[in-house]
Amino acid sequence: MVKPNELGITVKKNQDFSEWYTQVIQKAELADYSPVKGCMIIRPNAYSIWETIQAYFNERLRKLNVKNAYFPLFVPEEFFKRETEHAKGFTPEVAWIANKDESGQRLAIRPTSETIIYDSYSKWIRSWRDLPLRLNQWCNIIRWETKATRLFLRTREFLWQEGHCVYETIEECDKETLLILDEYENLCKELLAIPVIKGKKTEKEKFAGALYTTTIEAFMPDGKSLQCGTSHNLGQGFAKSFKISFLGKDEKPKMPWQNSWGISTRLIGAMVMLHGDDKGIVLPPNVALNKCVIVPIIFDKDKDKILKKAKEISKVLSSFNVILDNRDNYNPGFKFNEWELKGIPIRIEIGPKDLKEKQVILVRRDTNEKEKVKFTKLKSRIKELLIEIQNNLYNTAKKYLDSSIIKVKDFSEFKIAINNKKIVETFHCGDSKCEDKIKEVLNGVKATCIPFTKEKVKGNCVYCNNPASYKVYFAKSY
């Protein structure tokens, strides 16, 4: 339990965003630093959010005929080397174990599992009847980051899911790669109230070893874009390296198409940054384990009556996992602060006057608005209000996202927009070297994604002025 002197966040969100984030994560007991540099402890308040994400997504996976499995943590070094681009992309951040395999081979701790999984696929897949093969795993991932740690956003260990599917045709593979991206978009909206921009990564920013990468990008209040999930069409590169082939309906050997896709505990960080305020985190109702908290306002003479009623109410609201905060060593003001810090969507106050009026006072965490509700209407009103809060969080974030996108015509406008913490919408030639230069000139700025559109591209590159290949977003990025 939080101690009185530890409750308050000592900085404002819009004054020192980074420090605010670090404090709010720890004080709301979502995560803690580990004695091992770069690793984090995911505490129950955050782990329950991850479990909600898992339950929701597992249900979606079931409908998509994706099955869960578990592959080893260790990956033989030789596997990494097989797919050249993949190896290049991951080498800098791979952690290795000191113990050697009996064969004398170095073993990596999985930074992603394409190679270890596809080795099995090459054994399991024989005929077109084995396809599509769709597996997913929920596991821990190790990337030996050398940059500074940010809880949930950049840590040496994190939790994720990774889906790995194999198809007969590129068409199926394309289709399902995008289907998963839609699933990720829905999950962000339905659970975490996070609006995203969907699109394709540029060649420069795509996953190491992919044909192309699709992405969902959220935009944080500090003016930085955050990649929230990716779905890669891997083409046939891994199939080639791992010798995955199948006998087609025509009895001829063929090479299959593959995709892989993932979301991680990073989403919890995105949720905190987007919805939190100076008082603490704000939980979207659909991921809040406890949807509301009852704080009885007790004066000695009415104590028993009020507590009795509060207990009655907590029974009525049990389906919302309501908390009844009847601790007698803290005053109501302290309790208000604590539950606001922890982001509980609705506070229910009940005092002597309310008891007389057969009502309670509801306080929304998102807007701080209060309303009186009669006992008889309470359950139905809470149900409505939770939906209103979920929608309000999403809509507010969506307005922020939409208003953050600035169309720019030239590079001076580009720089101004970035300085104003905006997302730049512009045209680009598609040359990775030109993209490099933008990244050099404006430190921390990346092409976030090429939006899906059927519009014809008419214009020139914002940097080199050559004919444009596509419309693209640039922003500072995590």
Place this chain on the structure above:
Amino acid sequence: MVKPNELGITVKKNQDFSEWYTQVIQKAELADYSPVKGCMIIRPNAYSIWETIQAYFNERLRKLNVKNAYFPLFVPEEFFKRETEHAKGFTPEVAWIANKDESGQRLAIRPTSETIIYDSYSKWIRSWRDLPLRLNQWCNIIRWETKATRLFLRTREFLWQEGHCVYETIEECDKETLLILDEYENLCKELLAIPVIKGKKTEKEKFAGALYTTTIEAFMPDGKSLQCGTSHNLGQGFAKSFKISFLGKDEKPKMPWQNSWGISTRLIGAMVMLHGDDKGIVLPPNVALNKCVIVPIIFDKDKDKILKKAKEISKVLSSFNVILDNRDNYNPGFKFNEWELKGIPIRIEIGPKDLKEKQVILVRRDTNEKEKVKFTKLKSRIKELLIEIQNNLYNTAKKYLDSSIIKVKDFSEFKIAINNKKIVETFHCGDSKCEDKIKEVLNGVKATCIPFTKEKVKGNCVYCNNPASYKVYFAKSY
């Protein structure tokens, strides 16, 4: 999907148990060997059993006020050294990572998480109000075994849950340590139809660093005992080493009591060994994802009618996750073999004659018994039959367990019983050196547990003939 030539198990369970086990696990697609020696791939057929165990146990944990969290994979070397007994016990099987922490410290890959978790507990616990603190995590565990691998039973990586609780008093700690053991016993019975012996480990066999260890032990058809779950009262040793203390109600600093407890994917191996037969695995209905499979017996002229009815039935039985096997490239005999191999509890056959009689034939996987059931009674009969199968598997295993326990009076009887693949029930002096000698003389034999009993001990040690300290079971062990 299994290929025709890969279906059959080439040895009998009672002829070459070890080879039978290896084949059945792989052919039923429960697990596969990994290219990394000693590691395994948990395939969807087995992972779904693990998910069922997780869902069941999470629900129990919720009722016991245990919350889920996640702690880092890496443990600083210095942490291990703090609790001397613990360090001694785990050192031989710890895997280390090659990358060093910024502080230059060696990092272990968790073989168990007491030390990394209790470091956090020392920061989080301040007052009696913070107790009891009850957390659990589901995670992967690495133990660098040098003995031969057995899928699910002994691998370098496995999945488990580990609970870690802190209490004000030893009484609470004792009580909940045993409560969890009861939960494990129930889980084994309710889900996996595995009967167990409950008891306490001897001083020699207890968990490194524990005050005492309680255990559930199952008995396998090859005459070996298998530890299926343990719950340790850790006393105050870790609290002392990790400086965990709290301010009591009397405002004085006190040292708390701790327990830890775990079950792992090993349970899946136990289930396979106990219930499987020469045809394959036998899934207890309560862990079978698909409770039944419909195999239409099709001849050309009635094909459409039978398939139509089979589809109707599969809709009626959708709550049992029924599989309709309408593949037209395999004959019914092949399909029977495949689903028997994979252990589906009930096969539903429907052919032209059945259609006419408005009936199906049900075939139980556990006994191979057949019965005719009218369409109108099908759903209710399946429901009953699944309960019968679950009970029959448990009761059969319980009879085997009970009949395997042999009371012995002296060491020559002891040896005969062990040679006959039995569990020895006997008296022991309690001296670890005497226990060592038994282990030396009878290779692979261990004290499995001291049963919980209120009987007074009257007798002498089976080996050294000194006065006995307790009644105890010995058996060959995994």
